[in-house]
Amino acid sequence: MAAGYGWVQSSAIRAGEFLFVSGVVATDPERGERLHGTLTSEAHRAFGNLRLVLEAAGSSLEQLVQVRAMIYDRIEYDALNRVYRQYVSKGPPARTVWSVRIIDAFKVQLDAIALV
Amino acid sequence: MPLDRKVIEPRNEKLNVSRNFNLPHSPGIRAGDFIFLSGMLSTDPDTGERSPGTMAHETRQTLTNMRHLLESAGSSLERVVKINVLIYDMLEFENMNAVFKQFFPVDPPARTTCGVQLSAGMKIEIECIALAG
Numbered sequence: 001m002a003a004g005y006g007w008v009q010s011s012a013i014r015a016g017e018f019l020f021v022s023g024v025v026a027t028d029p030e031r032g033e034r035l036h037g038t039l040t041s042e043a044h045r046a047f048g049n050l051r052l053v054l055e056a057a058g059s060s061l062e063q064l065v066q067v068r069a070m071i072y073d074r075i076e077y078d079a080l081n082r083v084y085r086q087y088v089s090k091g092p093p094a095r096t097v098w099s100v101r102i103i104d105a106f107k108v109q110l111d112a113i114a115l116v
Numbered sequence: 117m118p119l120d121r122k123v124i125e126p127r128n129e130k131l132n133v134s135r136n137f138n139l140p141h142s143p144g145i146r147a148g149d150f151i152f153l154s155g156m157l158s159t160d161p162d163t164g165e166r167s168p169g170t171m172a173h174e175t176r177q178t179l180t181n182m183r184h185l186l187e188s189a190g191s192s193l194e195r196v197v198k199i200n201v202l203i204y205d206m207l208e209f210e211n212m213n214a215v216f217k218q219f220f221p222v223d224p225p226a227r228t229t230c231g232v233q234l235s236a237g238m239k240i241e242i243e244c245i246a247l248a249g
Contacts, residue, residue: 016148017119017147017148018147018150065145065147065150066152066243066245067141068200073233074233074234077235081139081140085140088140088141091121091123091145092141093141093142093145093152094141094143094145094152094153094154095141095154095155096155096200096202096241096243097155097235098202098230098232099232099233115121115148
């Protein structure tokens with residue numbers, strides 16, 4: 001997904017039993033178009049893309065171990081959580097929410113480590 | 117055969133912030149030989165409430181709680197390999213660092229420090245990856 005923008009990164013790297021995933025944002029998985037929207041819409045798309053990357057590598061959302069969920073403004077913390085809990089299972093991954101500036105003015109970016 | 121994935125929790129239930137505040141994450145996950153912790157804020161171990169204060173106070177309380185959580189899972193601060201420190205203002209870096217040094221006197225872990233917005237007016241949040249016991 002990232003390659004189309006000239007970003008110098010792999011979608012993910014597998015090392016042993018671990019998968020290290022690059023920050024995932026709300027891009028269209030077919031066309032690569034940036035799908036800016038609300039925090040809620042971007043979070044749904046980012047989780048959809050994260051699932052695609054994980055499953056392409058033989059992992060899944062259930063096998064996430066640690067997530068850095070980045071949001072553009074702390075005021076959206078509860079909005080993030082409402083979407084977030086729909087995608088993580090019982091025994092959810094360790095997580096830290098980082099309120100930071102995100103590339104291309106996206107509102108959400110998910111940085112993850114998973115088991116394969 | 118995939119590696120085991122197991123939720124880890126602090127022995128002191130007052131420090132199980134994700135459960136007590138109904139947040140969608142676990143205190144930590146053990147996966148294979150590693151332990152991955154969620155970001156931790158300064159929490160009072162007797163009441164489970166947030167314990168805001170100076171940067172020195174919050175840093176000390178957060179690392180004390182992190183030690184407790186790691187030890188609850190058979191690990192320790194000495195086994196931390198990577199730590200991310202988020203603080204509300206980089207001007208406070210030295211105030212954080214002075215306390216941090218007391219918890220990691222020799223061979224400290226790899227560390228990244230960033231200035232970010234934090235929840236509820238707290239001054240510091242810390243997450244880490246450690247070797248399991």
